[in-house]
Amino acid sequence: MAGLNLNGVSKFFGDLQVIHDVNLDIADGEFVVFVGPSGCGKSTLLRMIAGLEEISSGSIYIGKNEVNEVAPSNRGVAMVFQTYALYPHMSVYKNMSFALEQSGIPKTEVEKKVRHVAETLKITPLLKRTPRTLSGGQRQRVAIGRAIVREPDVFLFDEPLSNLDAALRVQTRLEIARLHNRLGTTMIYVTHDQVEAMTLADQIVVLKDGVVEQKGKPIDLYDSPQNKFVAEFIGSPKMNFFANHDLQHMNSTLAQSSEDYIWGARPEHFVECNKSEALFVGRLELVEHLGEYVLVHLIGDSELEFIAKMNRLPTTSKGEEIYFTVERERLHCFSKNDGKRILDPTIKA
Numbered sequence: 001m002a003g004l005n006l007n008g009v010s011k012f013f014g015d016l017q018v019i020h021d022v023n024l025d026i027a028d029g030e031f032v033v034f035v036g037p038s039g040c041g042k043s044t045l046l047r048m049i050a051g052l053e054e055i056s057s058g059s060i061y062i063g064k065n066e067v068n069e070v071a072p073s074n075r076g077v078a079m080v081f082q083t084y085a086l087y088p089h090m091s092v093y094k095n096m097s098f099a100l101e102q103s104g105i106p107k108t109e110v111e112k113k114v115r116h117v118a119e120t121l122k123i124t125p126l127l128k129r130t131p132r133t134l135s136g137g138q139r140q141r142v143a144i145g146r147a148i149v150r151e152p153d154v155f156l157f158d159e160p161l162s163n164l165d166a167a168l169r170v171q172t173r174l175e176i177a178r179l180h181n182r183l184g185t186t187m188i189y190v191t192h193d194q195v196e197a198m199t200l201a202d203q204i205v206v207l208k209d210g211v212v213e214q215k216g217k218p219i220d221l222y223d224s225p226q227n228k229f230v231a232e233f234i235g236s237p238k239m240n241f242f243a244n245h246d247l248q249h250m251n252s253t254l255a256q257s258s259e260d261y262i263w264g265a266r267p268e269h270f271v272e273c274n275k276s277e278a279l280f281v282g283r284l285e286l287v288e289h290l291g292e293y294v295l296v297h298l299i300g301d302s303e304l305e306f307i308a309k310m311n312r313l314p315t316t317s318k319g320e321e322i323y324f325t326v327e328r329e330r331l332h333c334f335s336k337n338d339g340k341r342i343l344d345p346t347i348k349a
Helices: 041-050 092-102 108-121 136-148 166-183 194-200 218-223 228-233
Strands: 004-013 016-026 033-034 057-062 077-080 153-160 186-191 205-207 211-216 240-243 261-265 280-289 294-300 305-310 321-325 331-336
Touching: 004 041, 016 057, 016 211, 033 041, 033 108, 033 194, 033 280, 041 057, 041 077, 041 153, 041 186, 092 108, 092 136, 092 153, 108 136, 136 166, 136 321, 186 194, 194 218, 205 218, 205 228, 211 228, 228 261, 228 331, 240 305
Parallel strands: 033 186, 033 205, 077 153, 153 186
Antiparallel strands: 004 016, 004 057, 205 211, 240 261, 261 331, 280 294, 280 321, 294 305
């Protein structure tokens, strides 16, 4: 096992810079998730760690060794791809054993390793079958098993669940989490799904346009986002944002300030109240009943749309106003100019 260090890593495709001076320290045994919107550079960064993409500048260390010029096969990493990348003409057993056999490991040792991993992933009955006879979830487990038998220092996962249906995504996500608990190996996982990131990661790295916006524990990114982008990306449903004039009982105080803030409030932190206590007022537009909770879509002043999460159906009719408040410590404040978090805004509720 080994940790990773990325020091000033950048990537250019011609004149286009897609990764900007990334510095990351990933501890031995950590589960780190790269998350961000499509095109943010997370898969490119993963491929640079794997050695499948050359870096334009900077250094990558796996353990104590710089691997800039080391071939992918010699880096001590194993990668699980979005498309499984299984050999279609080989059995499951052969797919898992091929790399070990090519390395000259004795057949008895290869069989021992393959069967042990197959039992761990519950794919022993599949060993004689070919990939085309397997379901998507089974193929993904085989791809993970092929990586495990190599006993790498670092596991790399490139959106491994994106081709699975919703139920299989949840099941396979749990299997990956259990696998990390058992092996304790360093894992780096790429996804655009922030729910996967929040549930799997020890540390999350949020990327935007090839820049690391924030790295931290999932709960820290949720509670204390460093900027508006992170605040909006982490959390489902996403955070609501309001200008000064959208907040009701703070308006008189806000009007006395020259500061122009953006205020953020998560849907789950809205509490229904009476009109005199209201911080937010909205006309009921739509209700999504999701069983254990209800998402209430509202339209505020200037046709501002926002969402409140409630544990019961509202008694208000469509088109009527509903009043909400949010505890002051649950409100987030950002600069309108650069979107950075303001820790101590001058306005107090």
